[in-house]
Amino acid sequence: MKIIADQRERNPELINALHDNGVEVEIKTIPAGDYILSDRICVERKTISDFESSIINGRLFEQLDKLRQAYEFPLVLIEGNVSEFRLNLNAIMGAVVSIYVEYRIQTIFCFDVFDTAKTIKTIAEHEQRTEKRMPSLKGSARAYSNDEFKEYMIGNLPGIGPKLARQLLSKFRTIKNMANSNAGELEKVEKIGQKKSRRIHEIFTEEYAAYDENGACGKK
Numbered sequence: 001m002k003i004i005a006d007q008r009e010r011n012p013e014l015i016n017a018l019h020d021n022g023v024e025v026e027i028k029t030i031p032a033g034d035y036i037l038s039d040r041i042c043v044e045r046k047t048i049s050d051f052e053s054s055i056i057n058g059r060l061f062e063q064l065d066k067l068r069q070a071y072e073f074p075l076v077l078i079e080g081n082v083s084e085f086r087l088n089l090n091a092i093m094g095a096v097v098s099i100y101v102e103y104r105i106q107t108i109f110c111f112d113v114f115d116t117a118k119t120i121k122t123i124a125e126h127e128q129r130t131e132k133r134m135p136s137l138k139g140s141a142r143a144y145s146n147d148e149f150k151e152y153m154i155g156n157l158p159g160i161g162p163k164l165a166r167q168l169l170s171k172f173r174t175i176k177n178m179a180n181s182n183a184g185e186l187e188k189v190e191k192i193g194q195k196k197s198r199r200i201h202e203i204f205t206e207e208y209a210a211y212d213e214n215g216a217c218g219k220k
Helices: 012-020 048-057 059-070 089-103 113-130 146-155 161-172 175-180 183-187 194-205
Strands: 002-006 024-028 042-047 075-079 106-110
Touching: 002 113, 012 024, 012 113, 042 048, 042 059, 042 113, 048 059, 048 075, 048 089, 059 089, 075 113, 089 106, 089 161, 106 113, 146 161, 146 175, 161 175, 183 194
Parallel strands: 002 024, 042 075, 075 106
Antiparallel strands: none
């Protein structure tokens, strides 16, 4: 079996543990995630402290967005003793729930690097030996279905995200209907308050002012 590990994630103890479990590790630069196990599964590995830091600085959700775009079944693997969490347990569980509900990404907890190595091997074995799916480095986002692309477009509006994007699209059915709606109609969607609805309406209706008709930048 073979996996691809990101060069910034060169944890000697884990790589040695993977080798001991019969897994060949190839080191490369990976645009999203830390360990590629097949053409559809990539693992974002975080220690307890890494996970907490990424929640606090907001980097976690940027990483999840890249993972979701690039791989069909991305995974988050949290390594360490859960008793080491410094944040409130409700905050941790809230983040784990958001990872699943907002991004549809599974979270796996492993006790230490040896547990992580065995987990990675088990998943890689299933993908490569059973499903015949080999690791594949992807430098760009995976192809979206039309519905996924709509979710991605609306989800990148200020303050929206994947979950609210799905709610808005379920309500208005098409992006055209949503763009033609007024702020009051947008506000009727759960968790779309007055501030968000006005901002969305402005984005859909205001003229683009960055460039003039001759192609020159209009902003100073």
